Amino acid sequence: MEIFERVRQISLINTTASTLSWDQETYLPSKSADYRARQLSYLAAHAHTLSTSPGYLADLKKAEDENDGSDPTVTANLRELRRESDRSIKIPTDLVARESAAQSAAHHAWIAARKAADYSIFQPHLQNLLDFALEKAELWGYTNEPYDALLEGYERATSTATIAALFDDLLKDLAPLATQAVNKTKALSPRLPAGPYPISQQQAFNAIVAEKIGFDFDAGRIDTTTHPFCTTLGPCDIRLTTRYEESDFTSSLFGVMHEAGHGMYEQGLPADDFGLPSGAAVSLGIHESQSRLWENQVGRSPEFWDHFYPIAQEHFPQLKDFPLEKFLQFIHRAELSPIRVEADEATYDLHIILRFQMERMLLNKEITVAQVPEKWSELFQKSFGFAPENDAVGCLQDIHWSMGGIGYFPTYTLGNINAAQLFHAATSDPVIGKATNSADYAPLLTWLRENVHNHGATHNPATLVEMATGSAPTTEHYLKHLSARYI
Structure with missing residues (x-):
């Protein structure tokens, strides 16, 4: 045609x-x-x-x-x-x-x-991009509020009201769960052995893990940047990026596993249909489900580390006398951090809900761009019990607004919900469950290829989840996952 x-x-x-x-x-x-x-x-x-x-x-x-x-x-x-x-x-x-x-x-x-x-450097630019977002929302049209028009570009066939209701329902269980998880961590006080963890060794270990879970390095690569991301430059050219901390190798590792999840989704889309909807990701909520599934359901599981901890010990000698049990306590710690990309599973969605609230208030003109730092601190204090020490770890920490990505943030929590539901459905198959418990991820990736990737954007996101799992998206499996791991 x-x-x-x-x-x-x-x-x-x-x-x-x-x-x-x-x-x-x-x-x-x-x-x-x-x-x-x-x-x-x-x-x-x-x-x-x-x-x-x-x-x-x-x-x-x-x-x-x-x-x-x-x-x-x-x-x-x-x-x-x-x-x-x-x-x-x-x-x-x-x-x-x-x-x-x-x-x-x-x-x-x-x-x-x-x-x-210094937020003042960015403020006029955010105002400019907010004006563009509002102008586009008016041109597209919306039923209830401008956010609906923007959200449609990231997560089609949903609404702001639907997302708000889902988040309110999640928050009722998540807030007390997060508090319990944080208190448990305080009691255990897990610490990683002191660094340095050389960047060259982190890069080597990360590559081993990414390849093991299924990322094809003949069709992609990993580079370094300020803010980790994955982008598609062609049907066989998927670029992952991460950043490194010599004091904690898990920061870059989980960043790579997250971005590799995005990358494997892109690598699993029908290559012959590249450029067409059938060869494209269906939504950011589904895209994020793939990254969070590999980062969290797989990457933070005891079964994963039963296999990979000895390899990590070879790359990082200070781990050799550090028991696996203590390491698992460290990666399962829950802390109230000001930084979203470094947040644990138990508290991560509190960050997303805050950003969702901020964006709605901006678009509905309930606050001005000049009030962003003040409102951010107020909401953060309410959710986390403290305010960020400066703008860099507060309202300036994320790249999304500078890219014009207003309306993007809710897809992260949708991704968490979808990841848990998809993982539960996949591993309910005894063959896949047994393989995953043995750190053999080929059957899991095959299931995702067949039930998610191969469909491209030919179904609405919620329909795709229901086809794959047998039920519409629900918070049930996500909350069970968080409770089992952190409580």
Whole structure:
């Protein structure tokens, strides 16, 4: 179909932009930032122009008219392309170009602000990006509040009200569970043997683990950056990044396992359909389920460490006299940390709920951009019992707002919920359960390929979870997992 060829051509532009963005995050010289912003702005505008052109819309309409419904994948692709097109044509190309340039400028301002722990450096950029978000929300339209329009771009077929109700329900059990987990940790006071844990040894160990769980290094690699992420530059080019602390090798390790989970999802999508919805991830909530499943359900399990702890001891000699039981206490510790990406499972979602509240208040104009640090500290004090010591470990810690990613954060908690439900369903199969208990992860990955990855974006996220597990998404398995591990 002509429309599919057009979509593949647009994908070439988007993945070229992804390559430049990856370079911007990893190796770009600081003096090149302005020109890189122009490059990314040009590519974003060009891709948007092509996807909203009369020729594109005519080919899409022709394909829809000629589709006889005999191929469900073709039907799903056309349905999703129409959904994307209906959103795209509402956004002027000039807005896309201006927003892309603003995002590049905001990214570099965020880096400087975070380094200086000075929110005022980033404030005007956040205001600019918030204005773009509100403008797009009005152009897209929404039923109840602007957040609905933005959320649709990350987690389709849901609503802000649905997410808020789910989070309220989760919080009722999560808040006391987190308190108990933190108190248990205080009683045990687990500590990792003192470093240094050399970065070269961390890199070697991380690569062993990533390959063992299924990440294909012939179709990807790991690099270093300020904020860990995974990005797709092509059907066989998945880039993972992490950061290192010589005092704690588990920080980079779990970062790699998390990003490898994202990467294995991308590597498991139908390569022949790359660029089409059937060859794309369905949502960030499902994407996050893959990363959290490998990081937490697998990576923090006793069964995993029964196999990998002797290997870790070979790489880090200070672990040789440190019992596995003590190490498990360390990685299962629950602490009230100001940093989301370093938070444990028991307290992580408190961070997400705070960000969800902040974004809704900003979009609903209940607070101003200037009030962000003050409101952040207030909400953090309420949830965690203390306020962040500065902006760098408070409202400036995450990269998402500098990328224009307002509406993104709820997908992390959706990912946690989905991960627990998918893992429970997979390991309920005796063969998969036995293999996973022996640190053989090929059967688990095969199950995820068949039940999640191979479907691409041909089903709505909640439908995909129900097809894979037999029930709609629920907090039941997630809360049971947290309780079993931390209480």
